[in-house]
Amino acid sequence: MSKLSGIGGRLYRGETSVDFIGKRRRWYAISGIFIIASIFALSFQGLHLGIEFKGGSSYTVNKAGITVEQARAAVDATGIPGETIIQKIGGDKVRVQTGALTTAQSNQVQDALAAKFGILTDAIDTQIVGPSWGKEITRKALYGLFGFLIVVLLYLAMAFEPKMAIAAIVAVIHDVFITVGIYALVGFDVTPATVIGFLTILGYSLYDTVVVFDKVRENTRTITSTSKMTYSQAANLAVNQTLVRSFNTSLIALLPVGSILFVGAGFLGAGTLKDLSLALFIGLATGTYSSIFIATPLLAVLREREPAMQALAKRIAGKTLVQAAVANNASVDGGAAIATKRGPRNQPKRNRRR
Amino acid sequence: MSSTSRTPKAASRPGRSLAITALVLLALLALVFIQGATAVKLGLDLRGGTSVTLQPRLAEGESGKVTNAAIDQAVSIIRQRVNSLGVAESEVTAQGSGVNRQIVISVPGDTGRRVVDLVGQTAELRFRQVLVSGAPAATPTTGSVATPPAGVSADTNAKYAALDCTLAANRQGTGSDVATAQIVACDRAGTSKFILGPAEVLGRQVSKASASINQSSGSGWYVLLTFDNDGTKAFGTMTSRVVTLTAPENEVAIVLDGLVVSAPRINEAITSGSAQITGSFTQLEAEDLANVLKYGALPLAFDRGEVQQISPTLGSDQLRAGLLAGFLGLGLVVLYSLLYYRGLGIVSVGSLLIAGSLTYLLFLLLGKWLGFTLTLAGIAGAIVAIGITADSFIVYFERIRDEVREGRSLRSAVESGWLRARRTIIVADFVSIIAAALLYLFAVGGVRGFAFTLGLTTLIDLFVVFVFTKPIVTLIAKMRFYSSGHPLSGFSAKSLGVLVPTTVTKEA
Numbered sequence: 001m002s003k004l005s006g007i008g009g010r011l012y013r014g015e016t017s018v019d020f021i022g023k024r025r026r027w028y029a030i031s032g033i034f035i036i037a038s039i040f041a042l043s044f045q046g047l048h049l050g051i052e053f054k055g056g057s058s059y060t061v062n063k064a065g066i067t068v069e070q071a072r073a074a075v076d077a078t079g080i081p082g083e084t085i086i087q088k089i090g091g092d093k094v095r096v097q098t099g100a101l102t103t104a105q106s107n108q109v110q111d112a113l114a115a116k117f118g119i120l121t122d123a124i125d126t127q128i129v130g131p132s133w134g135k136e137i138t139r140k141a142l143y144g145l146f147g148f149l150i151v152v153l154l155y156l157a158m159a160f161e162p163k164m165a166i167a168a169i170v171a172v173i174h175d176v177f178i179t180v181g182i183y184a185l186v187g188f189d190v191t192p193a194t195v196i197g198f199l200t201i202l203g204y205s206l207y208d209t210v211v212v213f214d215k216v217r218e219n220t221r222t223i224t225s226t227s228k229m230t231y232s233q234a235a236n237l238a239v240n241q242t243l244v245r246s247f248n249t250s251l252i253a254l255l256p257v258g259s260i261l262f263v264g265a266g267f268l269g270a271g272t273l274k275d276l277s278l279a280l281f282i283g284l285a286t287g288t289y290s291s292i293f294i295a296t297p298l299l300a301v302l303r304e305r306e307p308a309m310q311a312l313a314k315r316i317a318g319k320t321l322v323q324a325a326v327a328n329n330a331s332v333d334g335g336a337a338i339a340t341k342r343g344p345r346n347q348p349k350r351n352r353r354r
Numbered sequence: 355m356s357s358t359s360r361t362p363k364a365a366s367r368p369g370r371s372l373a374i375t376a377l378v379l380l381a382l383l384a385l386v387f388i389q390g391a392t393a394v395k396l397g398l399d400l401r402g403g404t405s406v407t408l409q410p411r412l413a414e415g416e417s418g419k420v421t422n423a424a425i426d427q428a429v430s431i432i433r434q435r436v437n438s439l440g441v442a443e444s445e446v447t448a449q450g451s452g453v454n455r456q457i458v459i460s461v462p463g464d465t466g467r468r469v470v471d472l473v474g475q476t477a478e479l480r481f482r483q484v485l486v487s488g489a490p491a492a493t494p495t496t497g498s499v500a501t502p503p504a505g506v507s508a509d510t511n512a513k514y515a516a517l518d519c520t521l522a523a524n525r526q527g528t529g530s531d532v533a534t535a536q537i538v539a540c541d542r543a544g545t546s547k548f549i550l551g552p553a554e555v556l557g558r559q560v561s562k563a564s565a566s567i568n569q570s571s572g573s574g575w576y577v578l579l580t581f582d583n584d585g586t587k588a589f590g591t592m593t594s595r596v597v598t599l600t601a602p603e604n605e606v607a608i609v610l611d612g613l614v615v616s617a618p619r620i621n622e623a624i625t626s627g628s629a630q631i632t633g634s635f636t637q638l639e640a641e642d643l644a645n646v647l648k649y650g651a652l653p654l655a656f657d658r659g660e661v662q663q664i665s666p667t668l669g670s671d672q673l674r675a676g677l678l679a680g681f682l683g684l685g686l687v688v689l690y691s692l693l694y695y696r697g698l699g700i701v702s703v704g705s706l707l708i709a710g711s712l713t714y715l716l717f718l719l720l721g722k723w724l725g726f727t728l729t730l731a732g733i734a735g736a737i738v739a740i741g742i743t744a745d746s747f748i749v750y751f752e753r754i755r756d757e758v759r760e761g762r763s764l765r766s767a768v769e770s771g772w773l774r775a776r777r778t779i780i781v782a783d784f785v786s787i788i789a790a791a792l793l794y795l796f797a798v799g800g801v802r803g804f805a806f807t808l809g810l811t812t813l814i815d816l817f818v819v820f821v822f823t824k825p826i827v828t829l830i831a832k833m834r835f836y837s838s839g840h841p842l843s844g845f846s847a848k849s850l851g852v853l854v855p856t857t858v859t860k861e862a
Binding site for chain 2: 008009012013052060062103107110121122123124125126127128129130132133136140141143144147148151152155156159160193196199200202203204206207210211214218241242244245248249251252253254255256257258259260262263264267271272273276277280
C-alpha cells in the first residue's frame with residue numbers, strides 16, 4: 001500500500017508520468033472499437049429485455065426439490081398461449097415467464113403451480129406487467145437521461161468552463177454506449193433495475209470527471225502568464241496528479257457495489273440487487289476509464305484550438321528548444337510530446353496562496 | 355510560508371462544528387424517541403405483499419383530456435375500494451407529476467388476487483332515483499320489513515335488509531352497480547343505505563360542474579351543475595316525475611362507483627339543463643361534490659401497469675441479502691481506508707459511522723413523517739452512497755497529502771487542502787444530487803426509492819464532511835502522532851513519497 005503512496009508522490013511531482021493526452025489517438029481508437037462493437041451488438045443482437053419492458057408475467061415458486069420439468073407440465077396443462085420460459089434460479093426456485101396474459105389466464109397459471117407443488121397461491125411470487133407499461137417506463141427513462149444530460153451540462157458549464165462541460169458529457173455518453181453495448185453483447189437481462197443502474201452511472205462517471213477537471217483547472221489557471229507549460233502538458237500533469245485519487249475513489253465506490261453484486265447474485269440468484277449492481281459495476285469501470293482517457297484529452301484538444309493556447313504552445317516550443325540546447329538531460333520517461341524537463345526543481349512554481 | 359496562509363473560519367473552531375454534529379445527532383435521537391419511531395418502515399418487497407401500479411386513461415369511447423382533478427378523483431375512488439379490504443397499512447398513492455401520474459396501491463400480506471380484481475374496473479357516475487333509504491345497519495328480516503315498497507322486488511328488498519353499511523367491506527362499491535337495474539347501495543361514509551332505481555342520467559351527460567357561494571341570500575356554498583342536450587332531456591323527465599312523490603322517492607342519488615355521494619331532494623322539475631344542489635355545504639364539501647360530478651363527465655379507466663406479489667419468504671430473504679450486502683460493503687470500505695490511509699483511515703471510519711447513524715435516524719423519522727418506506731432498491735441506493743461518502747474523504751485526504759508534498763506543514767496543509775477539496779466535493783456531490791432528483795422526478799416505484807435514498811445520503815455526506823470530517827482532521831493535525839509523520843499515521847514521508855522527510859515536520 002505504501003508503495004502505491006510512493007508512486008502517488010512521484011506522480012504528483014511529475015517524476016513518473018503517463019502521457020495520457022499525447023497518446024490520445026490510441027485511447028480514442030480503443031474506445032472507437034468498443035463503440036463500433038457496441039453498435040454492432042445492439043443492431044444485430046439487441047438488448048435482452050425483461051418482461052417489465054415487453055409485458056408478460058413471471059411466477060416464482062420457492063420449494064425444495066422442485067424441477068423445471070414439473071413446472072412445465074403444470075403450465076402446459078393450462079393451455080395458455082404463447083411461449084413460456086421456465087428456469088431454475090438458485091437452489092430451490094423455479095421461475096416461469098409467460099407472455100401477456102389476461103387476469104383469468106394468470107390466475108389459472110397460479111392455481112396450476114400451486115396445485116402441482118402443494119403450496120398456497122399467495123406463496124408464489126408473481127409479477128404481471130401490462131403491455132403498455134414497458135413503453136411508459138422506457139419513455140420515462142429516456143426523459144430522465146436527456147433531462148440529466150442537459151441539467152448537468154448547464155451546471156458544469158457554470159461551475160467550470162463550457163468546454164469542460166462538453167468534454168464531460170461526451171465522456172458520459174461514451175460510458176452509456178459501452179455499457180449498453182456490453183449488455184447487448186453478453187446478453188444480460190435488462191430490467192428497470194438495470195436502467196436505474198445506467199442512470200446512476202451517469203452521476204458517478206461525472207463525479208470522477210469532476211475530480212480530474214478540478215485539478216486541470218487549478219493547474220491551467222496561470223499557464224498563460226507563467227509560460228512554463230502548454231495546456232496539454234498542464235492537463236496531463238493534472239491527470240497524473242489525480243491518478244491515485246481516481247484509482248482510490250473508483251475502488252472505494254466499486255467495493256460496496258461489488259458486494260451488492262456478490263450477495264445479489266449469490267444469495268438471491270436474480271432480481272433488483274443483481275441487475276442494479278451489475279450495471280453499476282460495468283458502468284463504474286468504464287466511467288473511471290473515460291474520465292482519464294477520454295474526457296481530459298478531449299478537453300485539451302478543445303482548449304488547444306484557442307488562439308491564446310496556440311500562442312502559448314508556440315512560445316513554449318521556442319523556449320524548449322533553447323533549453324534543450326543548454327541542458328543535457330532529457331525528460332525522465334520520454335513520454336511527453338515536448339521534451340520539457342521533469343523533476344521537482346524544474347516544475348513550474350505553483351502560485352502561492354495568499 | 356504558511357505564516358501568511360489565510361485560515362478559514364472552521365479551522366479556528368473545530369470544537370464548535372463537532373458540537374453541532376453531536377447536537378444534531380442528539381436532537382434526531384430525541385425526536386425518534388418523542389415520535390416513537392422505533393422501526394424503519396419496510397417496503398412490500400422486503401416483507402411480502404402485493405403492489406399494483408395503475409395507469410389511469412380515458413375510458414373506452416370517451417374523448418377529451420385527462421385532467422389533474424380527474425386523477426385526484428380516481429385516486430380517491432381507488433382508495434375507497436382498497437380501504438374496503440380492511441387490511442392495515444394498505445396504501446394508495448399517486449406518483450409522478452401532473453396527468454402522467456400513476457396510482458400505486460400497496461397492500462401487505464396475503465391478499466394478492468383480491469386486490470388485483472378489485473382495482474382494475476372503470477368507475478362510473480350515475481344519477482338514480484332513491485326508492486328506499488334508511489339507517490346503515492342490517493335490518494332484522496323478521497317482521498314488517500318484508501313488505502317491499504311499490505316497484506321493488508322482494509329479492510332486492512331482502513338484499514337491502516341484509517346490507518350492513520357499517521362494514522368497510524360493503525363500501526367497496528364496484529360490481530353492484532349495473533346501470534339498467536335496481537341496486538342496493540351504501541353512501542361513501544357508511545351513514546345510510548339505499549335502494550335505488552335504474553340509472554336515468556349518466557355522468558358523461560354532465561357538461562359542467564362547479565362550486566360557488568351565494569353571499570346575498572346567505573345560503574352558503576352550493577354546486578352548480580349543467581347537462582348536455584341528452585342530459586337536459588333525461589334529467590328534465592326524471593325530475594318532473596319524482597318532484598311530486600313523497601320522500602325519499604323525490605330524491606335523486608348521485609352514485610359514483612356504486613356508492614352514493616349525495617342524494618339531494620328535487621324541489622322542482624328542472625328542464626333547463628342547469629341545476630343547483632344546495633345544502634349546508636362547507637366549501638370543501640361543495641368542491642368535493644363538484645369534482646365528483648366533473649369526474650363523472652369524463653370517467654377514467656385503469657390500465658394495470660404492473661402487479662407484483664411478493665411472498666413474505668422472499669421478502670425476508672431480500673431484506674437479509676440487502677443488509678448483508680450493506681455490511682459487507684461497509685466492511686470492505688472500512689478495511690481499505692484503514693489499510694491505505696492508516697491513522698487517517700480512522701477519521702473516515704468515524705465519518706462513515708456518523709453518516710450511517712444520521713441516515714438510520716432519518717429513515718426512522720421520515721417513515722413517521724412522510725411515510726417513507728425502505729425498499730430493496732432503497733437499500734441498494736444507501737449502499738452505493740457508502741462509496742460516494744467515502745469518495746469525499748479520499749478527495750480531501752489526497753488533497754492534504756498533495757499539500758504536504760508541496761512542502762507544507764501538516765497543520766497548514768489541512769487548511770489549504772480543505773479550501774480546494776471543499777469545492778471539488780461540493781461540485782461532485784451536487785452532480786450526484788441532480789442525478790438523484792431527476793431519477794426521482796421521472797421514475798415510478800422502485801427507482802424512486804433508490805433515487806430518494808441516494809439523494810438523502812449525498813446530502814448527509816455533505817453535512818458530515820463539513821461539520822465532522824474537516825474539524826476532526828483539524829484536531830488530529832495538532833496531535834504529535836500525525837504531525838510527526840508517524841509510519842502509521844498516513845502522513846509518513848515514505849508513504850507520501852516526500853523526498854526530504856524533514857520538510858514534513860519543520861516549517862520550510
